[in-house]
Amino acid sequence: MTPLVAVAHGSRDPRSAASIHALLDVVRSLRPELDVRGCFLDLCAPRLHDVLREPAVVVPLLLGKAYHARVDVPAAVAESRVPAVVTDVLGPDxxxxxxxxxxxxxxxxxxxxxxxxxxxxxxxxxxxxxxxxxxxxxxxxxxxxxxxxxxxxxxxxxxxxxxxxxxxxxxxxxxxxxxxxxxxxxxxxxxxxxxxxxxxxxARPLGDDVEVAQLVLDRYDFALARQTVAA
The missing domain is CATH 3.40.50.1400 (Rossmann fold)
Known part of the structure; x- marks a missing residue:
């Protein structure tokens, strides 16, 4: 099964990485058979190139299509030199x-x-x-x-x-x-x-909300289906 590589921006604040990992735990609970890997663009480990070791679907854990989505994520995927499909960001939804x-x-x-x-x-x-x-x-x-x-x-x-x-x-x-x-x-x-x-x-950030986790999986499923149709 094609791995899901979820990439967040990253922060020096340890609460940020903990929140991302908690969200991915919810994703795993919804799809236990799926290989779900978390990583970060900057400031936290692991980085994208550390977990993108084989063809995968990369889901940016970003709410909008700003600089990180338009530039940083594609650049990091290209740098890894591993074939990967990059999904749309989470928002709007x-x-x-x-x-x-x-x-x-x-x-x-x-x-x-x-x-x-x-x-x-x-x-x-x-x-x-x-x-x-x-x-x-x-x-x-x-x-x-x-x-x-x-x-x-x-x-x-x-x-x-x-x-x-x-x-x-x-x-x-x-x-x-x-x-x-x-x-x-x-x-x-x-x-x-x-x-x-x-x-x-x-209010606190969205974090490990179950609908956010479902959205991550939907981005993955849509990209995988589109890739299959294209093949």
């Missing part, structure tokens, strides 16, 4: 949104509160379409939630910032603020978001 909403619920957010304002906080990118993908989710939540408002915000590079988004929500009448984490794992940027959020409720 409704299951990521479901996971983010579950994290808000776990943080004690009441979804029926019409005074609630929600910040959907992502990393931020110099690649505008990656930021727009997050903003699109925020706009959809704003239309469908019944909350006072939903605003996208970014931890770096892009705007608005978390404080700016909170101010926009207060201007819309929100008296309670919650921050939804559009991050896969803990690290420097999620910590920055939590600090900037002040006394707002901050």
């Amino acid at each position: 409704p299951r990521l949104e479901s996971a983010a909403l579950r994290r808000l619920s776990e943080a004690g957010v009441s979804f029926g509160d019409k005074n609630l304002g929600v910040v959907l906080a992502g990393a931020g990118s110099s690649h505008a379409p990656a930021n727009e993908a997050v903003a699109r989710v925020a706009r959809r939540w704003a239309r469908e939630s019944g909350w006072a408002g939903v605003e996208a915000a970014f931890a770096s590079i892009a705007s608005p910032t978390v404080p700016e988004a909170i101010e926009r929500l207060r201007m819309k009448g929100a008296t309670k603020i919650a921050v939804s984490s559009w991050f896969l794992a803990p690290g420097l940027l999620p910590d920055k978001v939590a600090t900037l959020a002040g006394d707002a409720v901050v």
Whole structure:
């Protein structure tokens, strides 16, 4: 069976790697017969070239199509000199949104509160379409939630910032603020978001949510089926 090689960005924060490994444990529990290998682009071990030793399907554990997805992952695969199919990134997908909403619920957010304002906080990118993908989710939540408002915000590079988004929500009448984490794992940027959020409720990253694990497997299955058809 073709191995699934899941590659995350990597972080100096040990919580990040632990969260990625926990997610992959869920993936393994859903598909015990599958060889699932985790690795990182940078800052953590093992690196991609350490685990990509034979033809495989590489699933980038990235939420959007920013620089790491467009440049770093293909370059790392090419450097390994091992034939591999690289899947699409995890986002956009409704299951990521479901996971983010579950994290808000776990943080004690009441979804029926019409005074609630929600910040959907992502990393931020110099690649505008990656930021727009997050903003699109925020706009959809704003239309469908019944909350006072939903605003996208970014931890770096892009705007608005978390404080700016909170101010926009207060201007819309929100008296309670919650921050939804559009991050896969803990690290420097999620910590920055939590600090900037002040006394707002901050949900934890998506991490080992079962729907995220199912999404990883779906990316793998789709790439493998497409490869079989092409052959």
